[in-house]
Amino acid sequence: MSELLVVRDLAVSYRTRSGVVPAVRSVGLTVRSGQTVAVVGESGSGKSTTAHAVIGLLPRGGRIESGSITFDGRELTSLPEKAWRSVRGAEIALIPQDPTVSLNPVKRIGEQVGEALVVHGLATRRAAPAQAVELLARAGIDDPALRARQYPHELSGGLRQRALIAAALAGRPRLIIADEPTSALDVTVQRRILDHLAELAAEENLALLLITHDLGVAADRADEIAVMSQGRLVERAPSAELLAAPAQDYTRRLLAAAPSLSTEPLRSRRPAGPALVRVSGLRKDFGATRAVDDVSFEIPRGQTLALVGESGSGKSTTARMVLRLAEPSAGTVSFDGSDVTAVRGAELRRLRRRMQLVYQNPYASLNPKLTVGQIVSEPLRAFRAPGRPEELLDQVALPASMVRRRPAELSGGQRQRVAIARALALRPELVVLDEPVSALDVSVQAQILELLVRLQDELGLTYLFISHDLAVVRQVADHVGVMRAGNLVEHGPADQVLREPRHAYTKELLNAIPGRVSEVA
Numbered sequence: 001m002s003e004l005l006v007v008r009d010l011a012v013s014y015r016t017r018s019g020v021v022p023a024v025r026s027v028g029l030t031v032r033s034g035q036t037v038a039v040v041g042e043s044g045s046g047k048s049t050t051a052h053a054v055i056g057l058l059p060r061g062g063r064i065e066s067g068s069i070t071f072d073g074r075e076l077t078s079l080p081e082k083a084w085r086s087v088r089g090a091e092i093a094l095i096p097q098d099p100t101v102s103l104n105p106v107k108r109i110g111e112q113v114g115e116a117l118v119v120h121g122l123a124t125r126r127a128a129p130a131q132a133v134e135l136l137a138r139a140g141i142d143d144p145a146l147r148a149r150q151y152p153h154e155l156s157g158g159l160r161q162r163a164l165i166a167a168a169l170a171g172r173p174r175l176i177i178a179d180e181p182t183s184a185l186d187v188t189v190q191r192r193i194l195d196h197l198a199e200l201a202a203e204e205n206l207a208l209l210l211i212t213h214d215l216g217v218a219a220d221r222a223d224e225i226a227v228m229s230q231g232r233l234v235e236r237a238p239s240a241e242l243l244a245a246p247a248q249d250y251t252r253r254l255l256a257a258a259p260s261l262s263t264e265p266l267r268s269r270r271p272a273g274p275a276l277v278r279v280s281g282l283r284k285d286f287g288a289t290r291a292v293d294d295v296s297f298e299i300p301r302g303q304t305l306a307l308v309g310e311s312g313s314g315k316s317t318t319a320r321m322v323l324r325l326a327e328p329s330a331g332t333v334s335f336d337g338s339d340v341t342a343v344r345g346a347e348l349r350r351l352r353r354r355m356q357l358v359y360q361n362p363y364a365s366l367n368p369k370l371t372v373g374q375i376v377s378e379p380l381r382a383f384r385a386p387g388r389p390e391e392l393l394d395q396v397a398l399p400a401s402m403v404r405r406r407p408a409e410l411s412g413g414q415r416q417r418v419a420i421a422r423a424l425a426l427r428p429e430l431v432v433l434d435e436p437v438s439a440l441d442v443s444v445q446a447q448i449l450e451l452l453v454r455l456q457d458e459l460g461l462t463y464l465f466i467s468h469d470l471a472v473v474r475q476v477a478d479h480v481g482v483m484r485a486g487n488l489v490e491h492g493p494a495d496q497v498l499r500e501p502r503h504a505y506t507k508e509l510l511n512a513i514p515g516r517v518s519e520v521a
Contacts, residue, residue, distance in 0.1 A: 004207050005031040005054065005092075005175055010067035012049050012058065023049045023062070025231045031175065036201065036208040038222035038239075040215055040254070042441040043412065046231040048097075051177045051211050055092050056084045071175070090120050093168035097180040099160035103152040109136070109163050110148025116170035132166070139166035140196045157311065158189035165197065176201070179211040186310040186468040187512040194221055213441045215258045216471075216514030219243055227251050257446040259471035266453040266475045269495065276301040276430060276462045277322060282331035284317050284486075291317045293486040295331070299430075299479075304456070304463040306477035306494070308470055308509065314486040315466050319432045322464060323355050324348060335430070353383055356423035360435035362415035366407040372418050373403030379425040392421040396451060413444035417451065424455070434466045449475055471513050474498055482506045 012024040024046040031037045039047040052058050054069055056076065069076045071091060079087065088094075096102040104112055113135050114128030123131045129148070136144035139162040152160055161181060168176055178197065182190035198221065201208050212218055218225050219239055226236040227250065235248045246252050275298040284292040292314040299305045307315040320326040322333050324340050333340040335351065343351055356379075359365035366375055373389040380387045390400035396417040407415055416436060423431055433452070437445040453476060455461060467473050473480060473494070480497040482490040482505065490503040501507050 002033050003030055004033045004072055005029075005209070006068075006070045007050070007054065008068045010050065010053060010069065011065040012046075012053050013063055013065050014059075015061045015063065023231055024053070026067070027228070027231075027233045029226050029233065029236065031207045031209055033174070033207055034201070034205045035224070036198070036210060036222045037224045037226060038210040038212055038218035039226045039228060040212055040218050041228035042213060042254075042443060044230070045228040047211050047213075047228045048179055049231075050228070051094075051179050051209060054209070055088055055094050055177055056081075057088070057094065085119075089116060089168075089173070090171040091173055092175045092177065093171060093173035095161075095164050095168050095176060095178045095181045097183060099152070099157065099164050102164060103160060105152055107151070108148065109150055109152065109155070113148070113163065113166045113170060116167045120171045122170065122172070132170075135166040135169055136163065138169060138200070139163070140192075141166070156189075157185050158193060161185065161193055162196075165193075165200075169200070173206070175207045175209065177209045177211070180213070181210075182217070183212070183214070187470075187514065188310055188508060190217075190514070191512040214514055215243075215254055215442065220514055227254070253443060257443040259442070259445070259469070259475060263471070263475055265494075266450060267457065269478055269493070270303060272298075272300040272303065272479075274301055275299060276336055277464070278332075278334040279318070279322065280332050280334070282318060282321055282333065283329045284314070284321060284326065285329045291486050292321070292328075295483075295486075295488045297479075297481050297488065297491055299462055299464060301429075301462055302456070302460050303478040304465050304476055305479045305481060306465040306467055306473040307481045307483055308467050308473055309483035310468060312485075313483040315483045316434055318483070319357075319434060319464055319466050322430075323357060323432055324352070325357075353426050354428050355430045355432070356426065356428040357432045357434065358416075358419050358423050358436050361439050362412050362419055363407075363439070365419055366415055368407050370406070371403060372398075372405050372407070372410070375407075375418060376421045376425055379422060383426060385426055387425060389421075392425055393418075395424060395455070396421045411444070412440050413447060416440065416448055420448075420451070420455070424459070427459070428461070430462045430464065432464045432466070435468070436465075437472060438467070438469065445472070452476065468509075469513070470498060470509055482509070 007027060007029050010024055010027045014021045014023055027050055041047045053064055064077050110129055110132040114132035117123035117128045117131055118125055133144045133148050136147055141147050141159060141162050182193050210222060222239050225239050225242050227234050229250045235251050246255060277299040280296045282292055282295040295318055307318060309315050317326060321328045328341055376389045376392045389403050393400060393402055398417050437448050465477060477494045480494045481488050484505045490497055490506050501510060
């Protein structure tokens with residue numbers, strides 16, 4: 001295979017109000033025709049900055065300080081913006097991370113894909129709509145003519161990501177940069193998207209530069225893995241070689257932090273005791289759509305029940321009904337012997353004090369205008385309860401000095417610790433954790449999971465843990481319920497469900513976990 005992309009001694013920095021911040025330092029990598037190279041690392045490691053430098057799309061303030069980027073022998077670092085038009089999209093295409101942000105919400109999907117054809121002179125405005133439908137079909141979208149007429153909000157996350165793939169294919173590129181293309185997707189959808197990308201790459205002899213924080217994805221998909229940390233390339237090797245014998249401590253830590261079904265649970269399984277929560281025949285209808293259908297389960301006091309399933313399976317709607325944040329259409333929820341579905345007014349307010357929620361996205365769940373101290377104290381003020389924010393932060397292993405900071409000054413892991421501290425302020429008995437680690441890097445994810453287990457043991461907490469990731473669930477859950485299309489299709493002790501699944505859908509979820517290929521090998 002010939003060398004298509006060659007990066008040598010690349011250094012990139014950002015100009016900020018506080019000065020120049022180095023983001024990438026002396027990075028070098030090579031991608032050959034038909035090859036998939038994965039660049040892995042935590043947030044802030046410089047992997048996305050490297051990718052954006054390759055395609056000439058550094059954000060404002062970003063600048064290449066030194067080094068060389070050549071594509072098919074052509075130097076890219078000195079290209080003027082006008083010359084980039086013949087490269088960007090036509091020779092090198094980008095599939096961005098978040099399709100919700102990357103697609104124009106007021107333009108139809110077909111129009112956005114067709115626009116790429118017109119820009120690169122590959123179709124007239126009259127011919128572009130029909131060719132856009134063909135590209136959507138190539139990207140694996142069912143009924144592409146219908147999807148072309150729809151707007152982004154009418155598509156699922158997986159379909160929106162396929163639309164971005166179609167737009168990337170429009171210019172017939174030889175290299176596709178996929179920047180965290182599936183990080184926001186469920187594991188089964190993720191697998192289908194990555195399978196399709198691999199098939200397209202093989203058919204067209206495309207090179208893929210895959211940017212990811214997920215070593216499982218890299219292990220399954222890449223011929224070669226490059227590991228970045230703090231702006232530097234710390235290790236690069238063929239995938240099998242790197243996974244079998246990583247040379248650097250940082251790589252070993254990443255591998256150790258990555259959840260898998262072979263990972264031992266963070267706490268020993270305990271026999272079921274008296275139930276704190278009982279759910280019976282729960283149903284929720286939204287108009288003619290039944291989101292949850294006849295769901296029943298129990299959560300023993302001091303233990304964790306994980307509800308798993310794809311987006312739209314009904315797991316989050318079920319959790320909201322347990323908390324009485326949504327009214328059930330039928331069925332009952334009992335909390336410590338009280339029927340949650342029947343209480344009202346002051347009694348409901350007292351009950352809610354004993355149940356708290358930690359949201360999925362730590363970047364969206366904290367008020368950016370408030371300080372950390374104000375955020376964690378908010379429940380105390382609302383219920384006129386005693387407590388100090390410094391004590392709550394200490395509980396989640398954050399320094400007291402953080403009370404004066406705002407969310408924008410914190411990392412994702414620190415923000416999620418603040419969210420957990422806020423949830424614990426009123427000393428609840430039940431905490432609902434709605435995808436609490438899915439937005440975090442694997443090493444930070446591991447720290448948050450360890451924190452949750454420690455707090456459960458110390459405070460006697462009961463958890464309802466919502467997740468689509470069975471490898472994460474394996475580490476924390478005593479019991480697992482699998483939901484699909486509003487139904488609880490399988491339910492039982494965690495080891496039984498994860499090791500000897502009975503339902504075909506549970507088996508599909510297990511087989512879709514990234515890294516399974518390398519585990520089997």
